[in-house]
Amino acid sequence: MRKNTEPFTMGLSTGVAYRLFGFALLLAVCIFAGCRCDDPRNGTSADGSAGSNAASGSGKKIQIVTTSTDFRDICKRVAGDSAEVKTLARGDQNLHGIEARPAHITMLQKADVYFAIGAGMDDWANRFIKSSGNRKIKPGGKNHVDVGKHISLLEKPAAGARPSGKPLHLAGNPHYWLNPENTVVIAKVMCSTLSKLYPDSKTDFEKGRDDFIKKIEAAKMRWKKKMRSCRGRKIITYHKSWSYFAAFFSLVEAGVIEPQPGIPPSPAHISTIIDKVKRERISVVLSEPCYPLKMPRMIAKQTGAAFLVLPTSVDGADGTGTYIKLMDHAVDKISSALKKGGQ
């Protein structure tokens, strides 16, 4: 499994100028050297399936780009053989900001449709789209879909709230795909979008959507059964990535190591978390491969809690190649750690 080594804050503040410079350089390489930028290490492998695209009527597949591997998996289920679906971010990357690479520009130049996570999560992708020069998928157009607008977001800030520092999640929590019910909404949005754009294939898209929803409904029963005895149990997370998962399975997010999304913890905040874990006998500290692991590991060690590092996106770890496998993986690891930890 590839490891993410880039600091995600690069995409958010001080690294902007550096990124833009690197981005321009890569773009220049693409344009002037005429390179094909299909490096699979960039997390851009299409996994497209064989077949012709009756939908576009040109014999070519519809070219779809999604921000995340989760969206790619869902979109492939809906679009089937009609489309080739590519993704900007790898499963082990921080979706709040990634480095621009030539392969991103190449795929966006060819894209017919773009599905964004929205809710502020992947605003960075709009810069990539602008640089690609592909006006067909520009924000606001019918071929650029902000899926977050169709989701009931958690943790929406109160009107007039002014957060300190420069936190993320300013529009609400954008990690919504970890509630499988939201995954059904994503599939429906993808289906209706593609059906409007390519009406000749509407029936195929609807079949893909219905098959996917059927599988999710069956998996939900399995997941709920496994997590039933964990209802009401408390967890500590590094980032606010697990709120939708916790809400769906009735877990309690007792604390977050980041005091606000994207803001590193102070020693005082860490000390408060350690006290809380000890006092409330919290048995699981949870983080993801893209976040610093030293601090949550230390908190777990000092308190005797289990420390889990779990991906929140498809392909973020071995054995998580589909959305259902990703959720199977999370449910297995979290339920098992909570059961071992007792009360």
Ligand SMILES: [Zn+2]
């Ligand atoms: Zn986040």
